[in-house]
Amino acid sequence: MTFLADVATLARKDLRLELRARDTLPAMLLFVVSTLVVFRFALPEGADDVAAHGLLWVALVFTALLGLARAWAPEREGGALEGLVLAPTDRSAIWLGKSAAVFIFLCALDAVALPAFALFFAPVSLSTVAGVLLANVGICAIGTLLAAMAAASRTRELILPLLFLPLAIPLVVGGVGAGVSAEPARFLAFLGLYDGVFAILCWASFEYVVSE
């Protein structure tokens, strides 16, 4: 039970920081709306909704990257990560707390991005929403861990997209498929499988990323 309490405390700390400083989330929201407007002009006249659905996922993944690049910034700037690592709790709690906070950011992002998409392009189906939520789990699990790796490197923000995009390809496949395919269940199941596999891997390996 203390593990979950630690996770909740850590996630709450991130949310409170964001509420007070408003560093990341407003930037993400503005970015996703701007991107959708750019896509409106990037799509040739007469392009169909399927193409727009593909672009929605490009916008979501890149906006998530924007947020992920800042995920560990408070810890890094305050030099707090060493302290967290030394805290008497399982180190995976740090990952889970951060992932939970990122998940909430991503849901807030979708609460703006999906209505904006429906307004500008095409109506959003229930399976798209389910796909987005499942993909959020994968993005926050993988992304938080990769962002911690990137934070340890010299090139930080530069390297995160390189690490993240190859791993995000299956998420895009699942998400786009859930939105446009006639049988979305297979794609949603695939997203669930992806989330499961990588969440377990991240959970097990996070402690090696932050400790020496």
Added chain:
Amino acid sequence: MSTSSLNRSGFGSPVPLLAVLASGLVGIALALVFFVAPEDADQGLSQKIFYFHVPIALTAYACFGWGAFKALLLLWRKEERYDLESYVAVHQGTIFGALTLATGSIWAKASWGHWWLWSENQLVLFLVLFLFYSAYFMLRFSIEEGPRRANISAVYALFGIALVPVSFLAIRLAENVIHPTVFTREGPQMTGTMFFTFCVAWVAISALAYALYRLELLGKRLDSNLRELREALSS
């Protein structure tokens, strides 16, 4: 310097023997491919690249798997030498992965007239893996040398081995929605001689990869030993 580290520095190492063995096997495989194996009824001469393309691809998988195995050993046993072994295996895997892309592309051009086909699942998978492992090197070389770098590299290498089946599944799924299957590779069944040639080529490429792996490892270890000696002398 202890005997074991002397051995690992290359004195009495099996690398020259391995190199001779590998080049001999590759020679035999080449002879078999061009003089013994019958020409494919359907694709003609261009089918011969199959004897290199598929073994190279399998070898690349083996290298990535070996790298992930060594990464697991590193995280488990915390012995420094596994870091270098894992890195060298991933490096060889990336080289063979790039070769897979090149040979696959040539084969696609010869058979179907296109340098790149998104309907070729294996090739697309190799492209994803190639991007993934290229980022491995970017990551590794932007972190300061030490246990932290070893750990992070190892975790990333382990992710690679999970990415292979997941990506393959994703590419299979994507094919149904986005790209209809245009070509399938259901050629005629292999004859006995063809299969034998394929097996020899596979063994030859694997031996070559292993020889290269040992050679690179030897070079990297000599390098680090030399650096240590230099530091010891200068201090």
